[in-house]
Amino acid sequence: MKAGNIEQFKHLSQFRDLIDFNNNIEQWMIDLKSKFTKSELIALKRLIRFSAKVAGVCHAKIQTLVSACHEKGQEISRSTYERMLRKAKKFGLLIVYNTTKENGKQSHNVYVFQRYQSQIVSDSSTIDVPESAKIDGAYKTNILSKTSNQNNINKRNEQKENKLDASYTSNRVPEEFRDFVKYFFDDAKTIEEFWKIITIQTYYYASYMSVDDKVSLAIDAMKQLIRIVKFGRKVRNVFGYYYAIVEAILDREYVNTLHEMYEEYAS
Template sequence: MKAGNIEQFKHLSQFRDLKDFNNNIEQWMIDLKSKFTKSELIALKRLIRFSAKVAGVCNAKIQTLVSACHEAGQEISRSTFERMLRKAKQFGLIVVYNTFKNGKQAHNVYVFQRYQSQNVSISSTIDVAESAKIDGAYETSNLLEKTNNQDNINKRNDKKYSQYPQYPQLDASFTSNRVPVEFRDLVKCFYDDYKKIEEFWKIIHIQTRKLLYYTQNDRIALAVNSFKQLVRNIKRGRKVRNIFGYFWGIVNNMLDAEHMRIVCEDA
């Protein structure tokens, strides 16, 4: 992605307007405020303020943001800001894109994400080094692991079902009919579990819900290609702690690449 002014990155915004952005941030903070230290919250709030011109998008340098905190009488270090960014990426709050100018890496672009409800919240254990990469843009494997509360519920359910042999683990044949057969049959070769198959398809649904030009066949093609990329990377030795987070990153990067092709064709 080429470096440029903030207007160049309008297409990355996830929000209708500034009010929509602020509403999503309020929801995020209810869940995540306690996850950040006092200094990290200062850094995060400063980044939010710098993301107002284009709702949810900021391309300021880290040093500029740190200096702005100092000017406001809130002294934080660069390492504190970077630590905040690592946490924000792991929680799925922010996606960071690298930009390049004259063949050299330039400043980053920070893109806030829409609030995800608790049952599709971000795991805090995802390794940032396991990000997907495409066209020089890195994205944390944003996504989709159940919250601790949901995990506890699942564990209790698993324990309950283990007491009754008539409730075995449900395989792919129990997958919801909302999941296309083509995708179900592919995934079941590797994960013969209806929950996992439905979770993979949920990611496709969330990622494409605003793409009104996308047909069902387009979604199926995206899902199949993304899943094949996931399997290929794992087979080649990629260590993935969260398959759903990694899958989300692959899907998102494929959509970004498609968007850039469309922009280039129209130019």
């Protein structure tokens, strides 16, 4: 591969735009942050910043990247950077392409970040839900009933045959939420079900919650769900657990609002 301007490597980008790239990196970090030392994380974050012009692609000298860390008061060595790169390649986070100059001599590498591949949830029917996450009400009953049927081992093959990936998700689901959730649940019906929970939970907040507010809530709750799963807690019913998380967030915000109103009135 010939060395050149970063623009000539656009075709290597795995991401739609910078937001898509950042979302993928955030998911990678949930899995991999603990695998890197503090110095290696500094190196990785600097490489990520240098991969913004073309989302997920960097064409720079290692010494340039090391120097950029030093300029920010984060002194790391070249060997630390190289060690970070070896780990990133091992985990599948990066692919490194060698480039050559016109005279055939080796030039600096092209670093290409890869899309996140979830290692924790391949089928929502395999996750257990604890008693503490169970909720009351008709929607809980419907969810549990529906999920129970989906969890039926005898029907799994049939479900997989009828499964549609995230690209078939209804346009009623905001794109940002769909793109975030698909890294863990690449199934249109599952994503729609998660958004349905948000719609139900925010029904009485419609007058002052914008779509962006709902998306922010939905993603925050999803991060908490994934975090819980990654910490080893078994969740049989992801929908019931997600419902409980969303409910808890809204309850907390409601209480905080009351406190703020009281303080304003008292003053």
